[in-house]
Amino acid sequence: MSATMHEGLDLSQIPELAAQLRVDSIRASTAAGSGHPTSSMSAADLLATLVARHLRYDWDHPEADGNDHLIFSKGHASPLLYSVYKATGVVSDEELMTGYRRFDQRLEGHPTPVLPWVDVATGSLGQGLPDGVGVALSGKHLEQAPYRVWVLCGDSEMAEGSVWEALDKASHYGLTNLVTLVDVNRLGQRGPTDLGWDLDAYAARVEGFGARAVIIDGHDVSQIDDALAQADDPGDRPLVILARTVKGKGYSAVEDQEDKHGKPIPQDEEEEALRELGGERHLLVRGPRPPAYTRDRAEARPVQLPTFEVGEELATRKAYGKALVALGHADPRVVALDGEVSNSTGTGDFVAEFPERFFEMYIAEQQMVAAATGLSVRGHIAFASSFAAFLTRAADFVRMAPVSRVDLRMVGSHAGVEIGADGPSQMGLEDLALFAATQGSTVLYPSDATSTAALVEQMAATSGVSYLRTTRGGYPVLYEAGEEFPVGGSKTLVSSASDDVTLIGAGVTLHQALSAAATLAEQGIRARVIDAYSVKPLDAEGIRAAVDATGGRVVVAEDHHAEGGLGAAVLAALATESIQDLHLEHLAVDGVPGSGSTAELLDWAGIDAAHIAAAARSLLEV
């Protein structure tokens, strides 16, 4: 095939490009034997017009700072996206036909940043728009950049609350650089959507949430073009284009039909479908180029971490705030987000010092994590905080972060029953399990202010998802300033040449373990005490050595449920080599706690010093 590169297209040429996108969406998915051609065909006119006439993008330089961003929140329309890539010449027809959905190929079933033109992975619906809000926040408020963020949403995903969290924040932050296109094709996977083609109902919601709704016929390229052009003169509200479309548009046998979702056109129908669409084309088209813009890349300076006196009592959540301020001074890329509890998480210190680098996400944890994801796309070092318990609200966004290959730094305060009177709804007891099960994650759980500050500094340099768990109450500083806390390390706080048992704790249980060791010492039992501040990766070698040195006797105590936390990590570490003669007591929270004082609840849970000491004694009696 040969083709001429078109720089932009007249409106009259758009239908040809749109037909090509439909044809290629069919060809790619039929060749793969799976995929979503009908969901692609409904949006083909939107994308053809956008890419040929409005998206400002240097396809030869996807890393260019001035490029617009294009996010397919309806990630299952990947055949359309990849057909767009073919039309711009960055993906070959051969790759489209042989690579789509194949093993070890980059044209995956749903788009991921394995592709240089993709910002974030989509496919879990209702995430692309919230992620786009994060990218737009950077462009509008941190970079003052000329780029726009275009997000294609499906109508089904408008049922996700996260979409409304996104529009709420988009209007709150005046994101006039964000354009949402909603492909209202009326049909979801299983059948009709809730609102069908009631475009006015969508518009009322969009306008209610403070954005500007424009209703168009999504197959009328003139209407599409006019609507997209409004991005050039954005006014004061984010723009949402509500496009009435027909699912499967272009091939009569599937148009507006139920039960055609996620099904390729059968091979024996493909010829007829392509005939209806006018056959294969190989247009090469590129739209407007981005304006000249290079973002400010300020150098980071060395961090001057706050220091603390050994013995001074300070909550790790407060130490986090102080360390974050120090990071903020050292590196202008450091930004923070919080879910309306910055006066509890410690982030308030950063808000006071760097208000222009803080984004209040109100009580919308999904959007908070999505915004951090979008900010990571733009190279910021974003820390997002809330109560550990409430971060679980964003579990699906955390799950997708490794697929998006972004760096996500999260801080969960108020861990465990330690919080006391507020009761179980506020207690993070599952957060370690959630974050540890996240692909490639780093999970940190400091016990004092010095280690907290050191670990916060390391999080800034840690890629992937990292999580810091902090504690509500104040506890004594254990370490001198300057002590190093490598990720994957541990600290031995009490030891002798002939210890009887190893006690492993982190956070509040480390302080309980220290107290238990003192009690045991009075009873003639020598306990080695280990601070497992790095839950993942755990210091497997160090812990194995300690357990070996103490006759295989080990007590692990944690303010978390028994599953998926510190105890599980210790067991997995011990199991990496053959286990000989292991005697382990795992103390963790079982049952639904109530209110009470910290001491009462640690006792109730069986994770306080007395229970740790008793467990140690029981191991020695065996």
Place this chain on the structure above:
Amino acid sequence: MSATMHEGLDLSQIPELAAQLRVDSIRASTAAGSGHPTSSMSAADLLATLVARHLRYDWDHPEADGNDHLIFSKGHASPLLYSVYKATGVVSDEELMTGYRRFDQRLEGHPTPVLPWVDVATGSLGQGLPDGVGVALSGKHLEQAPYRVWVLCGDSEMAEGSVWEALDKASHYGLTNLVTLVDVNRLGQRGPTDLGWDLDAYAARVEGFGARAVIIDGHDVSQIDDALAQADDPGDRPLVILARTVKGKGYSAVEDQEDKHGKPIPQDEEEEALRELGGERHLLVRGPRPPAYTRDRAEARPVQLPTFEVGEELATRKAYGKALVALGHADPRVVALDGEVSNSTGTGDFVAEFPERFFEMYIAEQQMVAAATGLSVRGHIAFASSFAAFLTRAADFVRMAPVSRVDLRMVGSHAGVEIGADGPSQMGLEDLALFAATQGSTVLYPSDATSTAALVEQMAATSGVSYLRTTRGGYPVLYEAGEEFPVGGSKTLVSSASDDVTLIGAGVTLHQALSAAATLAEQGIRARVIDAYSVKPLDAEGIRAAVDATGGRVVVAEDHHAEGGLGAAVLAALATESIQDLHLEHLAVDGVPGSGSTAELLDWAGIDAAHIAAAARSLLEV
């Protein structure tokens, strides 16, 4: 103290009751030394009017079927709720003053169903309203009951997307029996809310989502009374009362002040506060009684489970659907919900058979789980399904289910890399960790159709949170019809008197383990193969015995990340007694998968038969 019980109150008496609720909110939280009096005081007029004149409730019989439901979505206003209970006489002044937020007492920091008048635990904002939608769904569509559901929301929590998922479903299902009261006091924890006192903005959102918004002055009892009375003549849309209120109303020193959230009035100010409010009162007030209504309590019949031929290939997700239909025939309490993927999860069979007992939740997993929670409150046996990956969207609702003491039955399909071409966004690889870390949960992972059906029947009788993990692809039936699969059990599919190694799998990896055992047998290695269909509780005893019998050599393979799943459960089970000479290989998914065929991805992940066999051989070479 002595008091006369008032049956209802004139409007003129409401301010006295409201003042009492404010006084008691202050007294209780000051006595406890923690709590949220200012968030209680803003809503005192709303609650006084509601409880004395509109809430139809038999306080002596909280279990009465006709009772209205009162849900404090803003659970931190617990002092107000408990003051209401005192005013109705079901909680004594002494309990309020000495029990609130104390250890081992029922007046917890945030309300939970430890109290007989509380339906669901709140305190994770944005959950009470979605839960209330579930209760109202039952009243309107399953029971045709006369009760109404009253939900008190804070304005801060209107930032949670889950609230909009709830209103969307409330209007979709015409829940005119649901009344939402929003206490718009303009201040959140950290400072002003996004929308402040812009009641019109809230109204536009509410109306956009299909509900009826009524704006009132939340301290004008006449306006409140008129608005609440609209519940008696509900029209065709759910009612949302937007009440403009003042945080801390009634004590001038804290009224409309920032930085007064979650802070009791200091003891040395309490006298002045009470003086401003006119001092202590001890009114006893009850409002209207519920109409006579007794719900239909149909008897369940024995379940006739579907049967399958050994060797027949069927996906467990499809077997789930067939079993659910069988349950539906046996027990009218069985209902189902799905997140717009019922044609993938297997639930479609139930939809076809019992459309009136199915609730389509569209793509709103948080609301789906919340609705199941509310349905459980009303005694239904609700099964909620989506892709395993997307259930993580509702993690915070799952976390709260044990605190709410509800039975939650969830089914996640499309587990692991097994799904193939759709790619990582659709692969459940963290779901076992999420559900296993849930307090008191049951986690089931069948490998064939027979065991799936048996386990679905058991889920119906299982209390607490239970989770069934199903697989996309079809695999051979392994068990004869009638085989029993107790929760906490396992099956040994291959064994001899002198086995060399134990292979443990579940779901797709069990089939791979069987294949590996066949290969190993050809090589003269005897493998014992265990189907660990019950991941939590695991058959610790059975697995320990098998591992002991095979020289401590065990391979665990799972289509899940290494953390928090089957391997972790096996290790924890083995560690419950001293471990002697354990040699364990744990095969799990590490890295971000791409697209591909099932076989390619199982190989890539290192969890297919070849890798299992190789791991077994490596253990024997040690």
